[in-house]
Amino acid sequence: MKRDWTKKTTRGAQRTLDAFTAAMLNALTGKSFEQITVNELCESSNYPRATFYNYFDDKYDLLHYMWYCLNRQIRLEQYQETAPEQRLFVLFDRAYDFIDAHRDTLNRIIKHNAKESFLLFHFRVQLSARIRQMFDPNICRYRDRIPHEIIADHYCNTVLLVLEWRFLHGNDGSKEDTLRYLEYLLGALNTKSLGANLTGFH
Numbered sequence: 001m002k003r004d005w006t007k008k009t010t011r012g013a014q015r016t017l018d019a020f021t022a023a024m025l026n027a028l029t030g031k032s033f034e035q036i037t038v039n040e041l042c043e044s045s046n047y048p049r050a051t052f053y054n055y056f057d058d059k060y061d062l063l064h065y066m067w068y069c070l071n072r073q074i075r076l077e078q079y080q081e082t083a084p085e086q087r088l089f090v091l092f093d094r095a096y097d098f099i100d101a102h103r104d105t106l107n108r109i110i111k112h113n114a115k116e117s118f119l120l121f122h123f124r125v126q127l128s129a130r131i132r133q134m135f136d137p138n139i140c141r142y143r144d145r146i147p148h149e150i151i152a153d154h155y156c157n158t159v160l161l162v163l164e165w166r167f168l169h170g171n172d173g174s175k176e177d178t179l180r181y182l183e184y185l186l187g188a189l190n191t192k193s194l195g196a197n198l199t200g201f202h
Helices: 011-028 038-045 049-055 059-074 076-081 084-101 103-112 118-134 148-168 175-189 191-197
Strands: none
Touching: 011 038, 011 049, 011 059, 011 103, 038 049, 038 059, 059 084, 059 118, 084 103, 084 118, 084 148, 084 175, 103 148, 118 148, 148 175
């Protein structure tokens, strides 16, 4: 990555970044990420290749920048303001609303990018990393009995499972229903049930 995206950019630079981001999103609604070329992105955004490489190493670097932008839109970086035991549900709430608001675009992207594609694999990896970063081992006072890394993986996989079931597989249901599924699946790790289930566990 050629730039530190956390630092403020000029208006001109931001316009350029926005143009390449829009070009990538538009391309993804018509073909797979693997099929997209830098030349295509430059033609769509009306910038030369030299400008693209002033900002990005390659199209994968642009994808990382787009994930950074998505983090900011969903405000995932603000998790420190939330009580540890509520962070996962705040993330789920924000991610659900964002995906739901952009469902038409998402459906067009999914049409050309299968679940096994690099694009969706990249999304899962990035979201998983953020969930693990958000996870505080102090959420579970039984961390001395179950390594918090295992619990973090469980949280991460369950959030992804529910979101993918709702949006990637096209299942019907309300946000409230989907949240209820998440709460039920994570119920075994709340302090009361975990304490009951771990009675005699060493």
